[in-house]
Amino acid sequence: MLAAVLHAPHDVRIEDRPEPGRLSPGFVRVAVRAVGICGSDVHYYEQGRIGDFVLREPMVLGHEAAGVVEEAPTDSALQVGQVVALEPGIPCGRCVYCRTGHYNLCPTVQFLATPPVDGAMQEVVTHPVDFVYAAGELTPDEASLAEPLSVGIYAVRRCGVQLGERVAVIGAGPIGVLAALAAEGQGASVGIVDIDESRRRAAQDTGLRAAELGSMEGEAYAVVLECTGTKAGI
Numbered sequence: 172m173l174a175a176v177l178h179a180p181h182d183v184r185i186e187d188r189p190e191p192g193r194l195s196p197g198f199v200r201v202a203v204r205a206v207g208i209c210g211s212d213v214h215y216y217e218q219g220r221i222g223d224f225v226l227r228e229p230m231v232l233g234h235e236a237a238g239v240v241e242e243a244p245t246d247s248a249l250q251v252g253q254v255v256a257l258e259p260g261i262p263c264g265r266c267v268y269c270r271t272g273h274y275n276l277c278p279t280v281q282f283l284a285t286p287p288v289d290g291a292m293q294e295v296v297t298h299p300v301d302f303v304y305a306a307g308e309l310t311p312d313e314a315s316l317a318e319p320l321s322v323g324i325y326a327v328r329r330c331g332v333q334l335g336e337r338v339a340v341i342g343a344g345p346i347g348v349l350a351a352l353a354a355e356g357q358g359a360s361v362g363i364v365d366i367d368e369s370r371r372r373a374a375q376d377t378g379l380r381a382a383e384l385g386s387m388e389g390e391a392y393a394v395v396l397e398c399t400g401t402k403a404g405i
């Protein structure tokens with residue numbers, strides 16, 4: 172099977188790798204159909220590292236993945252041929268964070284495409300059944316947005332965005348757009364700004380009200396979501 176393997180900054184190779192062998196108990200074999208490119212993938216591609224996570228050996232990129240079930244445990248509800256989204260972090264299940272329901276904080280989480288764990292840009296992956304989600308009628312392209320959308324949903328919940336509140340989103344990249352859509356889903360009145368015209372247009376294509384930077388100055392917002400990750404954005 173083919174895989175997109177990052178060897179060093181600016182050095183991605185499409186390589187033939189052996190398919191995963193016999194399925195371990197509790198795992199699902201998924202034919203990968205769509206993988207989003209996250210900012211973290213771009214960091215590894217550009218710099219070969221994110222902080223303490225350093226690329227030391229070749230690694231498959233991609234963690235925003237969706238695909239089609241090829242084989243699932245007989246006692247799971249998943250069906251062969253079903254579209255699924257993968258949750259990319261596999262926690263230990265035993266530490267204090269995992270045991271108190273905060274498994275996203277597990278210090279030994281195995282996160283796809285975080286060195287040295289291979290990511291999902293390969294034709295087939297095996298993944299623990301508890302972290303494989305049936306995607307209903309969604310296409311794999313749509314289902315691959317589940318992970319970045321979850322960022323927006325979490326942000327909106329954490330801010331307690333309420334029906335009718337005014338929310339400003341700074342930055343109309345994928346995370347900004349998905350956070351804005353999550354806020355709209357909560358019934359907020361959302362405006363999103365970006366300096367880049369193509370990003371504003373992409374936001375408008377989803378039905379959002381997108382504007383140039385500065386056009387929202389002087390207006391009052393109950394919540395501001397900073398989604399550029401830059402000093403200037405803040």
Ligand SMILES: [Zn+2]
Nearest residue numbers: 209235318319
């Ligand atoms: Zn991501």
Ligand SMILES: [Zn+2]
Nearest residue numbers: 263266269277
């Ligand atoms: Zn843990």
